[in-house]
Amino acid sequence: MSSELFHQPITALAAALEAGTLSAVELTGAVIARTKAVEPAVHAFNSHDEAGALAQAAASDARRAAGQGRGALEGIPIGLKDVIAVAGQPLTASSRMLANFVSPYDATVTMRLKQAGAVLWGRLNCDEFAMGSSTENSAFGPASNPWDVTRVPGGSSGGSAAAVAAGEAIATLGSDTGGSIRQPAALCGVVGLKPSYGLVSRFGLVAYASSLDQIGPFARTVEDAAMVLGAIAGHDERDSTSFRAEIPDYRAELRARRGPWKLGIPREYFGDGLDPAIGAAVEKAIAHYRGLGCEIREVSLPHTQYCLDTYYIIATAEASSNLARYDGIRYGHRAQGARDIVDLYFKSRAEGFGAEVKRRIILGTYVLSSGYYDAYYLRAQKVRTLIRQDFLNAYREVDALITPTSPIPAFKLGEKSDPLAMYLCDIYTIGVNLAGLPALSVPCGFTGDRLPIGLQLIGQPFREADLLAIAQAYERDHDWKTQYPAL
Amino acid sequence: MTSVTQPLSPPYEAVIGLEVHVQIKTASKVFTRVATGYGYEPNTLTDPVVLALPGALPVMNKAALDAIIKAGLLLGCDIAPVCKWDRKNYFYPDSPKNYQISQYDMPICLGGAVEIELPGAARNVMGEHKEIPLTRIHLEEDVGKLNHGAGDSLVDYNRAGTPLMEIVSEPALRSAEEAYAYLTSLRATMIYGGISDCDMEKGQLRCDANISIRPVGQAALGTKVELKNLNSISYVRDGIAHEIKRQIGVVERGGVIAQETRDFDGMTGTSQSLRSKEEAHDYRYFPDPDLMPVQVDAAWKDRLRAECPELPFLKQRRFLADYQLPYTLTSVLVWDRALADYFEEAVKLAGVAKAQTIGNWIVNDLLRELGTAKIALVAAKIRPAHLVALVGLVDSGAVLANAAKEIFVEMFATGDQPQAIAERRGLKSAPTDRGELEQWCRDAIAGNPKAAAEFKAGKESAINAFKGPVMKASKGKANPKLVDETLRRLLAAS
Amino acid sequence: MSQPTQLNIDHVANLARLALTPEEKATFAAQLGSVLHHIEQLVRVDVSGVEPTAHAFPVVNVWAEDVAGPALPVAEALRNAPAQRDHMIVVPKVVE
Numbered sequence A: 001m002s003s004e005l006f007h008q009p010i011t012a013l014a015a016a017l018e019a020g021t022l023s024a025v026e027l028t029g030a031v032i033a034r035t036k037a038v039e040p041a042v043h044a045f046n047s048h049d050e051a052g053a054l055a056q057a058a059a060s061d062a063r064r065a066a067g068q069g070r071g072a073l074e075g076i077p078i079g080l081k082d083v084i085a086v087a088g089q090p091l092t093a094s095s096r097m098l099a100n101f102v103s104p105y106d107a108t109v110t111m112r113l114k115q116a117g118a119v120l121w122g123r124l125n126c127d128e129f130a131m132g133s134s135t136e137n138s139a140f141g142p143a144s145n146p147w148d149v150t151r152v153p154g155g156s157s158g159g160s161a162a163a164v165a166a167g168e169a170i171a172t173l174g175s176d177t178g179g180s181i182r183q184p185a186a187l188c189g190v191v192g193l194k195p196s197y198g199l200v201s202r203f204g205l206v207a208y209a210s211s212l213d214q215i216g217p218f219a220r221t222v223e224d225a226a227m228v229l230g231a232i233a234g235h236d237e238r239d240s241t242s243f244r245a246e247i248p249d250y251r252a253e254l255r256a257r258r259g260p261w262k263l264g265i266p267r268e269y270f271g272d273g274l275d276p277a278i279g280a281a282v283e284k285a286i287a288h289y290r291g292l293g294c295e296i297r298e299v300s301l302p303h304t305q306y307c308l309d310t311y312y313i314i315a316t317a318e319a320s321s322n323l324a325r326y327d328g329i330r331y332g333h334r335a336q337g338a339r340d341i342v343d344l345y346f347k348s349r350a351e352g353f354g355a356e357v358k359r360r361i362i363l364g365t366y367v368l369s370s371g372y373y374d375a376y377y378l379r380a381q382k383v384r385t386l387i388r389q390d391f392l393n394a395y396r397e398v399d400a401l402i403t404p405t406s407p408i409p410a411f412k413l414g415e416k417s418d419p420l421a422m423y424l425c426d427i428y429t430i431g432v433n434l435a436g437l438p439a440l441s442v443p444c445g446f447t448g449d450r451l452p453i454g455l456q457l458i459g460q461p462f463r464e465a466d467l468l469a470i471a472q473a474y475e476r477d478h479d480w481k482t483q484y485p486a487l
Numbered sequence B: 001m002t003s004v005t006q007p008l009s010p011p012y013e014a015v016i017g018l019e020v021h022v023q024i025k026t027a028s029k030v031f032t033r034v035a036t037g038y039g040y041e042p043n044t045l046t047d048p049v050v051l052a053l054p055g056a057l058p059v060m061n062k063a064a065l066d067a068i069i070k071a072g073l074l075l076g077c078d079i080a081p082v083c084k085w086d087r088k089n090y091f092y093p094d095s096p097k098n099y100q101i102s103q104y105d106m107p108i109c110l111g112g113a114v115e116i117e118l119p120g121a122a123r124n125v126m127g128e129h130k131e132i133p134l135t136r137i138h139l140e141e142d143v144g145k146l147n148h149g150a151g152d153s154l155v156d157y158n159r160a161g162t163p164l165m166e167i168v169s170e171p172a173l174r175s176a177e178e179a180y181a182y183l184t185s186l187r188a189t190m191i192y193g194g195i196s197d198c199d200m201e202k203g204q205l206r207c208d209a210n211i212s213i214r215p216v217g218q219a220a221l222g223t224k225v226e227l228k229n230l231n232s233i234s235y236v237r238d239g240i241a242h243e244i245k246r247q248i249g250v251v252e253r254g255g256v257i258a259q260e261t262r263d264f265d266g267m268t269g270t271s272q273s274l275r276s277k278e279e280a281h282d283y284r285y286f287p288d289p290d291l292m293p294v295q296v297d298a299a300w301k302d303r304l305r306a307e308c309p310e311l312p313f314l315k316q317r318r319f320l321a322d323y324q325l326p327y328t329l330t331s332v333l334v335w336d337r338a339l340a341d342y343f344e345e346a347v348k349l350a351g352v353a354k355a356q357t358i359g360n361w362i363v364n365d366l367l368r369e370l371g372t373a374k375i376a377l378v379a380a381k382i383r384p385a386h387l388v389a390l391v392g393l394v395d396s397g398a399v400l401a402n403a404a405k406e407i408f409v410e411m412f413a414t415g416d417q418p419q420a421i422a423e424r425r426g427l428k429s430a431p432t433d434r435g436e437l438e439q440w441c442r443d444a445i446a447g448n449p450k451a452a453a454e455f456k457a458g459k460e461s462a463i464n465a466f467k468g469p470v471m472k473a474s475k476g477k478a479n480p481k482l483v484d485e486t487l488r489r490l491l492a493a494s
Numbered sequence C: 001m002s003q004p005t006q007l008n009i010d011h012v013a014n015l016a017r018l019a020l021t022p023e024e025k026a027t028f029a030a031q032l033g034s035v036l037h038h039i040e041q042l043v044r045v046d047v048s049g050v051e052p053t054a055h056a057f058p059v060v061n062v063w064a065e066d067v068a069g070p071a072l073p074v075a076e077a078l079r080n081a082p083a084q085r086d087h088m089i090v091v092p093k094v095v096e
């Protein structure tokens, strides 16, 4: 177990802060120092404000001294993916389009982290507008995987995952539209949770695909993830798709829920294309659950093969409309020397957006264009119904599903040039977004060349407490979380 | 000019459909809670949602939904049990998101109609009534405002996000007059319902017209031209009349009507082409994933139906039947809800028999005074009770007609009771001293024995011979009723 | 269902207000062609009588009462504006 402050879980740090053996300023200082040391190799951040973070930390210490500590995250440095608005801070979505944009308002999750006492630390690197699976689509350069800096951290929330793995933040927030929290969590060997659609407010999250996007935590442990989720979850009247769900004390529920559970193994998630090392690690995890007295059942999600296509139609269609606002008029990049207003749109968007964003805007515009709506978008929404139904049917038999998070471990930077090959990284994660389900990735081992492997657990709608408990039942008996990348 | 060589053109008829946008009167915008308003400093009514900042999300305004459902009920539309929100995608600098949240295939109101009245044979004759069917009414958001400078344009987003109803008529209008009547009636309905103030100067009501012509009797529709920027009700009439004439001209010169959008300039009374339909848009409508559907149940509709006022034409029919008012009076009274209510309040106090008298006072005197004072009826000091009291004084003969007019003007200015004004200003018919009046009458009878004899012999009109001298003696201040009574009494006694 | 060859990249790029270089057009057309080809398999799914899913957990009548809240200060509203004058956003002259 590392003695380094920046590698400690929230649970330990919160205790030390409470006991007075540690101050938020000390902790934040340690995180800043660590960031300075490893950031040249990792590039997890687009920007950070050391003075601002230390000021927040000092304010936290003052609150605590005055007996006015705010909440579970008092004094804990937490990083935000650069698609989540923080008043007065840059919000770039890793895009040239928003390179100089400063948000005049706070996202709901930002306000809730502040209310919980967190020290907001930095703007985390990601794929441009959260479109990608490697963070290579960042206009400000890719992030690297702390376990092997020649490899990708995954994406789109690669910076959020890498920062936690490298000790540049104690926990972080990311966003997940097709696997963008779980896949980088798996590739970086940390815990990443994608909540049920509607559990966490999207207000202040730069929209990629509105009906799929969810904000969720990255943390070193399942219990840490439960604490961060508890701080950000809950209904928000500023998000019409926010769900009025009971928010339990997720951390307390971990102790209350001990199983055993009925766990389903969807056979479609173990086909060819799955890296053998990953397959083996997942099988061992399944065996472990069996050993814990859990009933393991094979189940079928027959429409799995259609998830990728359904996703790329719905996600790009929504994105083509969501990204229309980036036109260089009210904010964002404006091209010089435009002939007229239309030319200004064409040039500003051409200069402001990267290749993958352009590709998805083109695809999304096409599937919505006159004559194609029924054939593509409407049909995809119907297939989405069938995909959702598959999961709900499975849940008549089991409490949760176990799958690999990613078919492959971290790949080399620049290795995947073909978009379709890149899209295939998400085959195990996309169905969850289409069905609106909660799912997390928890570390379950390493490949031969010490690349982390993630286990995906998919839960029932708004049953995050069970999902976390199931994950912790595995985590408790393994020491993956106490292994750190050698940076 | 026509010549014998020129073939006589067939009679043409116009086919007109109107697309009317009406701003709904709400405190906050349709998808966010920043205030709505007109005439504020540029960009002072914005927030992250209005500006479409990254991460902003829309949230429906309940009051805007109430208003459009109410409008639908007033116009006899079917209210959809479920409706949803769609994105209409197009790039324009006044549209912050570059899509407009609107309703595409599931509008909240379907069908319905606007009752119109065409000009009658004469001012005092009711014209023909028609029902102009509606296609639909849907709710959407307004855009910002572009101010065009010399070398560039300036955008103000204050108006962006204001709730907007789009009211689409069937192509059932046949003339500029009908279009004028349609807008007049629709506007009154919206104002009556408290849905909008429909101030066209402030852009609260905007109208586009789709116009085509065809030879009378032909079933097929001609090529339609969309006429934009008809920003006053008279411009709508002028613009449509002008467009019909233009199209007939084109056809008669052997040309063909091009499908296009034209801009009407009310100042010059001319129109010019904006764009041809070749560059028609592809709006890529799809359901807005940021918003949930709306479900309207019976209870909701009933609650709003209970708030629906009686509309002008119904009121007019009732006024004609219940109060026996002449058409001209009703046609003034019913178009202003406050005025009609004022009238009915007064009639309640004075009795139905006095309805026409009261109607005349309101339409002639009250409206005139309101006009010169440039104030609204609600601000007037004179309440229905004042008017009723004045009418009472005239009936009792306590004041004479011309004096009553003076009293009314002062009553309007001061809000004092007519009785008090009459006394203060010495406008009561005098003398009240019967002794003096009786003396004048005796003198008059004595002065004309011939007439006295004729009267006794049964010649009614002979009595008038005495009235002149009595009035002369009273310097015109004697109360004619009193004079008549006294003369009869004395003549009978003599 | 449509054939991917029907992807008219110029038309679509125009709708999306994206200026594409000839190189971009070529690569995107090829790449999206294969993506669309993959997507074609959706035809095989029998969706007869299946309702479309717009939201994973649909609810109705999500609204707020009509109470006006604060506006952004103009300075904040325009702080990211590329060009402004008289508290308004400056754009190239718009004809219509």
Ligand SMILES: [Mg+2]
Pocket: B019, B166
């Ligand atoms: Mg329209």
Ligand SMILES: [Zn+2]
Pocket: B021, B140, B166
């Ligand atoms: Zn409209």
